[in-house]
Structures are given as structure tokens and as C-alpha cells.
Amino acid sequence: MGVIIKQSAYASIINYIGVAIGAVNMIFLFPEFLSKEELGLTKAMISMAVILSPFAQVGLARSTLRYFPRFNKGPNSSGRFFTFVLIMAFFTITLFIGFFQLIDQWIFEFFEKNAPELIHQYWLIIILAAIMVYISIFEAYFKAQLNVVIPTFIREFLLRILSSLLAFIYFLDVISFEWFLRFSIATYAFSLLLMILILLFKGQLRFDFSIFHLKKSFIKEMMKYMVFIMAGAVGSVIVLQIDQLMVTGFLGLKENAVYVIAFFMGTVIEIPRRSISQMSDAIIANAFENERLDEIKKIYKQSSINQLILGSFVFILVVINLDNIYAIMPSGDDYSSGKLIVIIIGLSKLINMGFGVNSEIIISSKHYKSNIYFVLILATLTIGLNVILIPKYGLTGAALATFASVFLFNLIKMIYIYYKLQFHPFSIHTLSAVLLSGLCFFIVSIVPQFSNPILNGAYLSILTVMIFGLLMLFFKPSKEITKIIQPIRDKFNL
Template sequence: MFLFPRVFIDQPEFVGEITTLLAAATVISTFAHLGFPVSLVTFFPRLRNEQQQSFWTLALFACLFSSLLLLISGLILYQFNSFWLGPIGYVLLLSVSMLFFELFAALSQHSNKVVFPQFIKNTFRRLIILTALIFAALNEQDQDLFYLILSLGYLLQLLAVILYSIPQLPGFRLQWSEINLREILTYGLLIMLASGSMLLVSRLDILMIRSFLGKAPVAFYNIAFFTGTIVSVPPKALMVSIRPYLSKAWAREDLKEVSSLYRKSALTQLAISGFIFMLIWVNLDLTLFIIPESFQFDTFAAVVLCIGISEMVNSATGSNGLILSISNRQAYNFYTGLFLIVFTLVGNLILIPSLGLLGAALGSLIALSSYNIVKLLLVHRFFRLTPFSTSFWKLLIVIGLSIIGLSIIRYSPLPLVWNLLIGNLFIVILFLILYNFTDTLDDFKQMRIPGLKSKSKK
């Protein structure tokens, strides 16, 4: 958000190209792993050790085959136009790195070891980009050097997660008759299509902005987009953590435990995303001091507001997508994904030409909200489960009213320093009140920092 505009201050087109390259690699890797990472976490609790070995061997062979197909496709494209060797080579390298990263991370996830893989995915990858930016800045904005360091960094993160996963390796076994191949492959295909549709939607606005408005607006929009999606980073990590517990509860047919996890995750995610969004919204004007004027646009705050609220809705609906994916109703994730693609495409076709970048953000808000409401209704219809509790509704009302109040403070005629002071102080006081005098943040009270002893009553 902050360094790209500074290093490539006169090259917003290149910043847009990087965004497109990373988006393409993410989408390609999602389709290339054929849904095996998610299938692994879902099916492993139901399999014996020998079956797990057969499944793992099958997953490795499938991912190696997909990587080979990607390599052949890249060589074919290179034969048509050698100019594309650089971009295609980087996309393929990043795609294969992401593909095998997800597979080995899923193995650790099954063993409830999710912290290190999530650190690599959500933090270390940012450090890779930071390193590439520093070297590019020291070498007169060398774009090829940036891509080279980025690619080497992604290979390094793959090596790190492989080494971390070695103790969890189930072994290798070529007797696939012991597992239900049809069920696993069908499930993986549906998961792949559902995940791919979600990623396509998250990057569809980028592609359509580039089509309607040009390359540079992609870079402008991306800064506001990532500012808003900061809201979703902790909840996404929580969803990765909760998946193996949901899978094991479902394997035991323990719907009571599934319901408990569903409600707790919804409440916790609403709390985390709500408070992060309030902090972003109050301090948004500070962001504009850091971002160069050449990367700013009039509707920056409105775009952040739309993206932030859409991510809050996505978090607050809890684990509905996970429940559908681990149950026998996983096909509905694919159907709702198709609905989301069509809804987003139509919305962007209408809104981007008339409202520009704000139209893309508004289209995402409407599409994601509708998508999550549909999945919420499906989970309730099939399993009679709902993520909403009394504490959830109380917290939702408090956060909604707080955002309105903070908006009034933010747009008041007071000096910026006073707006920041009052707004941030209000958020701190609100958190302390909810933490100490209500039950809405009970899960936070049970958290313990490893290595620290806590006092407990006998």
C-alpha cells in the first residue's frame, strides 16, 4: 500500500502489472491443485493410516501432473510470442510455488499446526515483496530484479513449509484401491471450482477496471482495496484454524459441536473485523498523508468503506462455507460461486462505467453480501444451524452504531488531531467496556500467550 507508490511513483502501470501477475498466479494455482489441499483436511480424519498414505501419494502425483501441464502450456505460449517469456515464466513459477505450498500447509493444518504456515502466507510473503522493493529502489527501479527476487522468495517459502511439514508426512503408498477415489476426486473438483470462482470474483474487478479505465487505475484501486481487506486478515487465519476441528466434529456426526464452533467463530470474527475496521476508518486520513498524490483519487474513502463492510459481512457470517464444504452439500459452494461470478460481472458492467472505481467497490459489496446471505440460508435449510446468538446481535448493533458515530467524528469540522484522538480513544474505551462488562468477548478472555504463566483461582 505504501511502498509501491513510493518506489514506482512514476510507474503506476507497472504496479498494476504486478497486481495482475500475482492475481493470475493465485487463480492458476487454485485450479491446478484440483482441490486436494481442502480434500486432505476434510478426508484425513475419516481415513486409517494406510489410507492416508495412499491419499497423500495421490495428491502429490496429481499436483506434479498439474505442474507439468502448466510448464507445457507456458512453452506453447512462448512459441507463439517470445515477448511473453518473462511474464509467463514468473507466473508459472509463482503458481507452482503456491500450488505445493497449499498442499503441504494443508498437511500441517490437519495436525492443528497452522500458525507457521499462516505466518508464511500472510506475513513472510509481504517481507518477500518488501525485500524486492528495496532492491528495486536501490537499483534505479529495476523491474526485472524485482521479479527475480519475488520468484526466489516464493521458492524459499515453499522450502520452509516443506521442512516444517516433514514430521507430519504420512508416508507413501501406491495402493489407491483402499480409498474412495470417485468421492475424493468429485469433492476436490467441486472445491476447486468453488474456490476458483471466489478468487475470480475477488480479481474480476481488477480485470474489469483495467478493461474500462486502463492500467493505472488498477494501481489506484488496489491501494484502497488492500486498505479495506486488512479487516479480513485475522478472520481468514481463524477460518484456517477452525477447519480441522469442524472436519473432525462432522466426522463424529457431532452437530452440537459444529453448531458451537459455528456460533463462536461468527462472534469472534465479527469482533475482530469490526474493531479493525473501526481503527482503519478513524485513521484513514493518515493513510492519505503517506500515499503520493499521484496514486490518490476522490472516492478513496468510499471505496475503503465498501470493501471494509463487505469483508465484515464475509467474516460475520461465520463458517457457513466450511460447513457446506465438509458436508454432503459441497456442490452448493460451487453453485453459489457461479451465482457470485454472474452477480459481480453484471454489477460491475453497470456500475464501473457510471461510478468508476467506486462502482467496482460497490459492486463487490452487493455481490459478497448477497452471496453470504444465500450460503447462510442454505446451511440453515439443510442442517438447521445458525451462527447468530444474542451476543452476536448485541455486538453487531454496538459496532454498527459505533461506525456511524465515528463517521460523524471523522467528518466533523474539528482539527484532524482532535478527530484522531477522540476516535481512537472511543474505540479503546468501547473495547474495554465490552471486554470487562459483557459476554460478547468471552473467547478473548480465555486467550493465553505461550510462555507466560497466568494466575488462576483454585
């Protein structure tokens, strides 16, 4: 776990800086610079591109991560493999666009009544989906070389800074909203180009077009893997993204703006998981390749308890400050109906973290084929729950559908891993972490508070850090987290 902890630490720092920028964007800049309809449309476009991109990618990014260790024996071997992946991506994107032309009218009919503006951005969405395919492939290439810092910096920091600048330029009437959307897509193309240039500069990207030297048996194996992974990836994306599009279709762009801001606050809780899972991904793939199951079991348990503790800490910080956040947000009263959504989405993210790196284990194992079945069932369940709950309960219904889907998704994966590999992520420390987090939340929620939202937010946040940190120091539910905060303990003789 040494490499994982080091890279994850750097990536976490970048992630949280990116989250700070994202929070400024979502809580202050976008509500001030964009109308609710404009914000709802922008986020709906991105959500649709995210959902479409796995269809065009056909599992190539995951295949890059899985098979790179097999070809990482020299520049010619790795270059030949990665060149093959890039060429395959061009053909899969082309086939996807052709196929999508046959069914696009049926899909976009859903938005004709409440969000016709989304239909008008058809080609921008398709272009963004294609760019995302190559971004995901190059991110996987970085991860395969145990480097998550650079793609994390580009995705979490650079893209958000560029979004801030574009929103400000639009606010100054330098560009129209249509050009704001076009330049927003261009920032993704720029990030892709930057990743390519960095790899070339570091000498880590070589092209070898002698792809016909690859064994037919390997190509057949990889394509079979791609088909199964694509189905799993599509299902996972649907579970995580479809709610925003269904809110747009059922309730309109304004309601989607309220939902995406609340959803963003809820997803802040999951930041530690992104860093840990990114690095664990490559290590797990390597461990399966070399049949080191004990290492995978160890990572599974460590990821579960560490993610649960870190996620619980952020969850408490977010929920305890909800009133303060909406009080200082521009037009906060217009968006404050999303408070309950923040809590429900936050709990779903916390559950996802508590189950550890179960997706990474299944997809990297020889049992990857089975991933397709319960992911597709779950995707169907997610869509069904949204169809039932959104018309009845509005935004809360969308959040509840996400919560139920995420819980069932993780429960099914955990049971399957235990059945096939005979290990699970939980221990007595899981229970102690939950109880300690609940105790911390209870204490902070009953203390007297200030009327000034900024002062109150700072006060509650400092109090949460102190109480949560002390509880973790004394009860030590995680060895890894105890080691990280050991210097604080020694300094104050705790």
C-alpha cells in the same frame, strides 16, 4: 474450541504483525519505491495467478484437509495418501498448462488496450500459479495437523518482509524492474521450500510411493470430491479477486494501483476471520467425519459473533483514520480517491465475517456437491456486475460489485445450511454487537480532532480502543471475548 482459540491467538498475532508490515509496504514503501504502473502490474500478476491456481489445483488442497483424518493412523498410511496428492498435483498442473495454451489468447485480449504489460509476463504468471498450487496443498497439510502458525508466519510475515527488501533493492537500482518481478515470484518458491524443510525436520512429512495400495473406491470418491471443490474454489476466487483484473483491463494499471491499496486497507478488517477459520476448518472436517453436529453448530455461532465483533473493531479503526492515513502516505493525493473503496470493501469483509464459517461447513459436509452451483452462479454475477458497474462508476463500481457479490454469496450459503442442517449463525447478540459498534463509531466520529495526522491518528485509535472495549465489557455480547478481556476488567475493577 480450546485448540482453535490457542492456535488462532498465535496466528492472529502473526497476522497482525504481517498486516503491519503489509501496511508499511502498501502505504509507504510501494508508493515511494514503485510507480503506479509498476505497482498495478505487480498486483495484477499476483491476482491472475491466484485466479488460475484453483484450475491447476483441482481441489487437491481441500481434499487433503477433508481426507487426512481418515489416513492419520500411522506414518505409512498418511505418507501414502499425501504422496498420492503431490503426484496428482504434478499431473493436474501439467494438464492445466496444456489446456491454458488453447485459450490464453482469448483471455489476454482483454488487457491488450489498457494493460499490455501484463501480457508480457505470461510465463511468470503461469509459474507463480503452479507454485501456489503446492503452497496451498502444504498449507492444508499443516492445517490438517492443527498447525496454522507456521504457514501463517510464512504467508503473512516472511513473504511481506521479502517484498519489502526487494522493493528497497529495486529502489536502489541494484536490479531492474523485470528482475524485481522475477525475484518476487522466487519468494513464493522459497516459502514452499521452507514449508517442506520444516515438515521434514519435525518428522511430519513421509513419502510412501506405494500409492496403488489405496482403494479404487476411495480414489473415485476423492476425484469426484475434487471436481466439485475445484468449481467452488474457482468461483470463490473469482468473487474475491476478479475485480482487480477487471479494473486493470477496463481502467489500466494506474487505476489498479489506487484500487489495490484501498482494497488492502479494506481487507485488514478480515484478519481475525483468517485465523479463526483456519483452525475451525480442520475441527469442522473432523466433526463431520465423526458426526458431531452439535459441535459444528456451536463453532458456527461462535465464529459469527466473535468475527463480527473483532471485525467491527478493526473497521472502526480503519475508517476513522482514513484521512490520517492518506495524509501521511507518500503521494497520498494521487491515491486518496480510494477512500470510498476502503469503506465499501471493508463493509463487504465485515459482512463476510458476520456470517461465520459457512463455507467451511458446506465444503466439509456431505452436501459439498451443491457448493458448485451457487458459487458458479455467484461468480457469473460478480463478473456481470463488474462489467456493468466499472465502466459506469469506475473504481467505486468495482467495490460495489464486490460488496453485492459477497453479501449474496453469504446469504445463499446461510439459507442453504439452515435448510440442510437446521442451524444458523445469528442470535440476539448479533444485533447488540452491531448496535454497540455503531454507537462506538458515532461517538468517535463526533469528537474534536487534531490537525496533525499522526497525533490525530493516535488519539482517535486510543479513544476507539477505550470506548469499544468498555462497551464490550459492560454488555458482553460474546462470552469468548469477555473471557479474553476479563483480566483487564479485574485489574481496573470494572
